[in-house]
Amino acid sequence: MHIKHIVDVSKLPLSNKEWNELVSQNETNTLFQTYEWFSSWYKTFSDTNDLCFPVVYDGETPIGFAPLALSKKSNKSITLQLIGYNNADYLDFITPTQKHDAVNLIFDYLLESVENWDRIILNNIPYTSSTSGLIEDACKRHNLHYLKNKSIRCPYLQIEGRQEEVDKLLNKYSNKRPLNYFRRQGELEYRLLTDEEIEKHLPEFFSQHIRRWADTPSPSLFNNPINQQFYINLTQQLVDTDWLHFSVLELDGKAISYHYGFDYDGKYYWYKPSFNIDYSTRSPGSLLIRFLIQSAMQHNRQELDFTIGNEAFKKRFTNKVRNNVNLQIFRKSRTFWIHKALQHTGKLKRRFFE
Structure with missing residues (x-):
């Protein structure tokens, strides 16, 4: 098993059919993982996002990938995020087979071979996906700090x-x-x-x-x-x-x-x-x-999924709730402690005004 890192969208080694076949077998299989979603999003936002696309191979066959983008913020920090981060309600790696080894290989590659990032933000990973747990284990293995929020509610109506x-x-x-x-x-x-x-x-x-x-x-x-x-x-x-x-x-x-x-x-x-x-x-x-x-x-x-958000109107039309997980991984300890303090301050503010 090995990685090929794609930075040019024209060099993607998968057709849209091959891409979607992998998605159909994935733990997280929603429209937000499809080639059509990726293509639309990257065509729209590529001016402010550089492709960072590790593909996992078993021999000569692509068996998984992490559709990521490097996004430069106004404060000069560089964030690595799953493509669709500002629009998609469910995000994940596409690793339908040999997932434990594939996710660890991707994470190790991002840490050791992709140098120009300060923070990895992996938002809206469904709680039912094993990805967040595997990433947490990888952070511990590399002694990296991370923040986790697993209370992102996704109400739905089971029919x-x-x-x-x-x-x-x-x-x-x-x-x-x-x-x-x-x-x-x-x-x-x-x-x-x-x-x-x-x-x-x-x-x-x-x-x-x-x-x-x-x-x-x-x-x-x-x-x-x-x-x-x-x-x-x-x-x-x-x-x-x-x-x-x-x-x-x-x-x-x-x-x-x-x-x-x-x-x-x-x-x-x-x-x-x-x-x-x-x-x-x-x-x-x-x-x-x-x-x-x-x-x-x-x-x-089977259902009407109302996706992320706990708006009051959804309670009238739903009978179940799922959760998403948000993860932030920090390359530098100082950056972690700054964000942790900001997160704590935000919680205090919400508690005071509720």
Whole structure:
């Protein structure tokens, strides 16, 4: 078993089919691990991220890889992160076979042969993946400091085997009230956008999201054109797959809510919603979730994964919770102690104001 380090995207030794075959066997297998996601993200953000892509070989055959990027921050420190770090809800190494040896080989290579990094940030690794435990063991073996947060909540609605429970949830008065209101206003239709319609609807989706968050402490990510471009690139990559689930809720033909999400490996994934703020008091976003759940049931999907975030609205529509793990590995002890102090201060602030 050996490593080849790829720094030029044109030299990747895997076709998109070979890449996705490895992903399909991986412990973490979501759309965020696919070649289409990687390609879209790197095409969009390569100006500020250098590829750092260790590929594990068994003889002449690639059996795994770590899709990483070197990101230079304004304070001149250089961070090594999994590609998609600012957009993906689930991240991981792609090491479906001989995982213990593959992860250790990757980590040793990053430590001994990749010199220009100060910190490795591995965020949003599912708690069910063995990767975080293997990385912790490797840190201890090399006497490296690390910080770990394993409380990143990922609520989801399990549908498979619990259809009766989901029906009761949908029939709660609080969840039916938006449906009753909008049906009285006109013709209500929820539908999946066709490939031909998506290009027309993306600008309205962006506009809705920008208006929705304009007067809040967290302005829309779509204020930055590069984030709009990422969604455009991702859409173009996914248009030939069945994985993009971009749906719209319309009242008399006018879009009152959108959801840009995914349909992958028997599950729906909640990713980016928007709604027309003219109807904000009538909960168009909640109504869209209702239709999304009904669609998942009709198509025999196992679950609707609401991905990372513990927003209050998710509690109304979910029945289980997973967790992600965040890891930070430090090359220098001084940097570790600075970040540990900052983390402790942040916890104290949250405790004081809660």
